Amino acid sequence: MTVEDVYGALFGGQAQGKARMVVITTDMAGQEYALPVTTSNIYNAASGGGEFQTYGPPVATDRFYGAGTVLCDNTVKGAGERYNFDVVAGSAGATIRYTYRDADGADERTVTVTYKPVATKQHVDAQKLFGLTSFAANSSIVAEIQAGSAFIRGTPTNNITSDSRSQPWQEVSISNQ
Amino acid sequence: MWVSTNGGSPPPPTEQVIALIANLDGKLGSHWVSDVKITNPYGWTMTVALQGTPHDTAASSADPTMTRTIPPGGTVGIEDVYKALFGAGEQGKARLLITASNGSGIGLGVPVVTSNIYNAAPGGGEFQTYGAPIATDGFYPAGSVLGDTTVKGVGERYNFDVTTGSSGATIKYTYRDSVGGDQRAKTVSYKPDATRQHVDAQNLFGLAAFAPSSSLTAEIQAGSAAIRGTPTNNATSDSRSQPWQEVVDTLQGTVTERAGAESVSGSPVGQVISLVANLDGKPGSHWMSDVTVFNSFAQAVSVVIKGTPHDTSASSADPSFAGCCRRVRR
Numbered sequence: 001m002t003v004e005d006v007y008g009a010l011f012g013g014q015a016q017g018k019a020r021m022v023v024i025t026t027d028m029a030g031q032e033y034a035l036p037v038t039t040s041n042i043y044n045a046a047s048g049g050g051e052f053q054t055y056g057p058p059v060a061t062d063r064f065y066g067a068g069t070v071l072c073d074n075t076v077k078g079a080g081e082r083y084n085f086d087v088v089a090g091s092a093g094a095t096i097r098y099t100y101r102d103a104d105g106a107d108e109r110t111v112t113v114t115y116k117p118v119a120t121k122q123h124v125d126a127q128k129l130f131g132l133t134s135f136a137a138n139s140s141i142v143a144e145i146q147a148g149s150a151f152i153r154g155t156p157t158n159n160i161t162s163d164s165r166s167q168p169w170q171e172v173s174i175s176n177q
Numbered sequence: 178m179w180v181s182t183n184g185g186s187p188p189p190p191t192e193q194v195i196a197l198i199a200n201l202d203g204k205l206g207s208h209w210v211s212d213v214k215i216t217n218p219y220g221w222t223m224t225v226a227l228q229g230t231p232h233d234t235a236a237s238s239a240d241p242t243m244t245r246t247i248p249p250g251g252t253v254g255i256e257d258v259y260k261a262l263f264g265a266g267e268q269g270k271a272r273l274l275i276t277a278s279n280g281s282g283i284g285l286g287v288p289v290v291t292s293n294i295y296n297a298a299p300g301g302g303e304f305q306t307y308g309a310p311i312a313t314d315g316f317y318p319a320g321s322v323l324g325d326t327t328v329k330g331v332g333e334r335y336n337f338d339v340t341t342g343s344s345g346a347t348i349k350y351t352y353r354d355s356v357g358g359d360q361r362a363k364t365v366s367y368k369p370d371a372t373r374q375h376v377d378a379q380n381l382f383g384l385a386a387f388a389p390s391s392s393l394t395a396e397i398q399a400g401s402a403a404i405r406g407t408p409t410n411n412a413t414s415d416s417r418s419q420p421w422q423e424v425v426d427t428l429q430g431t432v433t434e435r436a437g438a439e440s441v442s443g444s445p446v447g448q449v450i451s452l453v454a455n456l457d458g459k460p461g462s463h464w465m466s467d468v469t470v471f472n473s474f475a476q477a478v479s480v481v482i483k484g485t486p487h488d489t490s491a492s493s494a495d496p497s498f499a500g501c502c503r504r505v506r507r
Contacts, residue, residue: 001480001500002355002390002469007455010484010496018454019484020491022447023470026479032446033478037324037392037422037471040450046463058448072289074216074252082459086451105250118491120451138252140216140289153451162462163410165417166451167309170289172218 006040020088020120023058035060044162059168064090064149071169073154074140076126081156083135085169086122090149093117097146100130103138115150143169188285190226190278193310195292196340196372196405198229199270200259204334207414208298213258215275216289217247223288224280227255229262229271235345236274236370246280247288258292272340272372275310287312296414309420316342316401323404323421324394326471328378329387330408337393337406337421338374345369346400352382355390367402392471394424453484470500 003009007019021040027033038058065071076083087096097112109130115121127135143152157164198211217223226244230236241262245253255261259271273292279285290310317323328335339348349364361382367373379387395404409416453466470480483497 001472002467003482003500004467005455006466006468006482007453007484008465009498010453010482011455016456018452018456018464018487020487021450021453021466021468022483022485022491023450023468024447024481024483025470026481028477028479030479035446035448036478036480037326037424038448038450038468039326039422039471040453040466040468041327041330042452042454042464042466044458044462045465046461058450061447061449070218072216072218073291074214074289075291075293078293088449088451101250101252103252103254104248108250116488116490119485119489121488122452138214138254140218140250140252142218158415161413161415162458163413163415167291170291170309172289173287 018122020118022061042164042166044164046162059088059151061090064088064151065145065171066149067145067147069145070172071143071145071152072140072172073152073167073169074138075154075156075167076141077135077137077139078156080159082159083126083154083156084122084124085126085152085154086120087113087115087150087152088120089115089117091117092148093119094148094150095146096150097144098129099142099144100132100135101140101142102136107136112146115148117148142172188283190276190282190284191287192313193275193277193287193290194313194340194372195273195275195290195310196338196403197232197270197294197374198259198262198273198292199294200257200263201268201270203296203414205411205414206298207296209270209294210297211258211292211294212254212256213273213275213290213292214252214254215245215247216252217249218289219286220249221279221285222249223247223277223285225253225288226276226278227258227262228274228276229259230274230371232270232272233368233373234371235368236272270374272370274313294416294418296416298414309418311340311403313342316340316403317397317423318401319397319399321397322394322424323397324392324424324471325404325406325419325421326390326392326469327406327408327419328393329389329391332411333408334411335378335387335406335408336374336376337378337404338372339365339367340372340403340405341367341369342401343369344400345371346402347398348402349396349398350381351394351396352384352387353392353394354388359388364398367400369400390469393421395421452487
């Protein structure tokens, strides 16, 4: 089953916006069933856009990272790219402390954000979260989930073509927090 | 923490694999180059060793290596890592193994590794596709079934690469069109500790092109492996990397409840897509979203898709629609 422009299918053909989406699968009697292979794409459909498609793998609602988990991404400063990330919170919401570090860890900045339950929040131009005009080369962000549960997906995007991709932040086995 | 072992052996160095790095001419005028970034998120210094193994070759101690030391909280970026390992003027593609330790052979945590392989030819956007690394103890074992539905993107070509564990792998692939009417199987054996890329993957099934909404499943019959698909834009040669997803049940005739599934507030477990959109963005972009659900099971299933506006908690008033995924023909 393929649904094109799934936002329009949900919110009406003329509506504009962005949303969290959940796919719930049951057997024909309404009972819980195994999860199908689900892929999604979000792409630049503007004239001149390549319709290059970035697929974000789904995350099962019982597989969010819990409090105490540390995640990290180091793809925040790609050449000719901008960087957003989105946070998907579980049923209790989430409180997350972020730590930005440059290549040698000398510039270190922290900020803590609280998220609504069962919601997605996208941080556009993520450098602003740390009071930066741009990320430094070879910099990284660590996220420590202090309460609730969540997962985080980074979306570096080419400044010229607006081609984009999606990548989950990786779990860090032990933190230095 | 990890070093204090109550008299046991200290932990060994941690190992992660990047399936492919390259410095190589490709199709449609493309030229592929790879960079890698390694972050040490810990409060101590870490030493990483990088080993390159040529494409479709079993790893050996003769493979070229290099090392880097990363300070606490620091990140090292290595541009054109293929050239750094194999030398200027060399062209080819390879598997990359990254081993992290304290410099004395003791594991002190797993660094955060990202890699990119991109078209660096003139006119290429240097759009970077990062392939997440695979832990060497994280390969899928025999009996696992993986799948991908992104083989037929609009204006795209499709390759996939197979990275194997220490025993190699034998994998049975099944191609199916959207209703399972055209179904083709192919079995391939792979070398141990190696990566093999299937370029123009439709050729593996004797096809000139994949059909719309078609899919591939891979049944690992022996050994262990991970598979990564790389759809690539035909106009720009921009590419991306995505691991094939594990399929819990298959078309083998067995109906199996999802192992380990837990209900959330008494409701069936759902799959969350972080963001879908129909939205103007920058600079002059307009974002839209599609979704594909592939029923790999032996019976029809019901699918409900719900949307919750951005930065809003889900509620029963959120819009939704239902569909029915019939099983594909066996």
